[in-house]
Amino acid sequence: MIQAVLFDLDDTLLSLNLTAFLARYINGASGLLARASGKLRVNIMTAYARAWLAAEGEKRRDRMTNQQLINSIIYKQCGIPLDDPVIADMIDCYERTVVPRMGSGIVRAEPKEGAREAVDAVWGMGLTCALATNPVVSMECDRARMAWAGFTEDDFALVSCAENSTRAKPWADYYEEFCGKLGLSPSECLMVGNDAKRDFAHPECGLRTVYVGHAKPTRALWAGQMSELASALPAIIEKANSEE
Incomplete structure (x- = not known):
């Protein structure tokens, strides 16, 4: 589940x-x-x-x-x-x-349409919401980028950063370590990301990915736009649970 x-x-x-x-x-x-x-x-x-x-x-x-x-x-x-x-x-x-x-x-940082609604939808469904950003910069750099997106650490149960991670994306070791800190296995989590390489665990470790980028990765459980995710999330969770 x-x-x-x-x-x-x-x-x-x-x-x-x-x-x-x-x-x-x-x-x-x-x-x-x-x-x-x-x-x-x-x-x-x-x-x-x-x-x-x-x-x-x-x-x-x-x-x-x-x-x-x-x-x-x-x-x-x-x-x-x-x-x-x-x-x-x-x-x-x-x-x-x-x-x-x-x-x-030139950095052009701004919130993605639908991002706040998607995060709120996760919490609203009684699920844990965490930020699994590629952990090669510090927590302070994460905080700055979270703020540009309209979020703070309080919006997430866990945020990955260079100080608290021993591996990086897309390697399964990173995802296993991150999920473990939540007290969960990768199979109990969904990843939401736009990167058709980094946001899919390699090798596979049971983590399924919801894709919000522009490619069409065959491994994606669901693919669409971030603006569509909040409304689609209940059906995505139901599909993931039914596949177990």
Whole structure:
């Protein structure tokens, strides 16, 4: 029986130019770190990109959180200890005060039509609602993007981020870890997302996906627009439960 619905954030609940946002984030963070350390900004930017790719790696065997892995790679690449209290405070201040202002212009951040109604519908059906966003950035970055979408942490039972996750999408280990924190198995959850690759667990682990993107993935339990999801949700849940 379905007990929880997990939502992706970027281009699912929130419309934005994700590439532009990540570029702005890296540019700003790298500039701060360059001024503090004397290292070249371009080298720090490259280290961030490599660290994020490593966090998403399929062949990871470590048990570090994604944030710990990112910190270790940036330290190896640039000699900058992101977990040093002074540097950590600087990045935290940047993420709390600067990142929330990055949603305008080329980033074009705005709520997806029907997103609030879909989240409210999940809670209204007595199900648990959680935010399973790809966990390669911090909770502060998640909070900023949630706010752009019109949400807060209080709207979700759990939010994934780099600090509380040891794997990333689309790997089954990530989904199993996330569902486990809710006290559930993947087969008791539905994933809602727009990414035909990342929002479908690989390899399959029992998690079914409701697709709200522009492709037509054959694995989707249901495919449509976010604006249609709230009204379709009861039938989707009934279908998922009937297939067990």
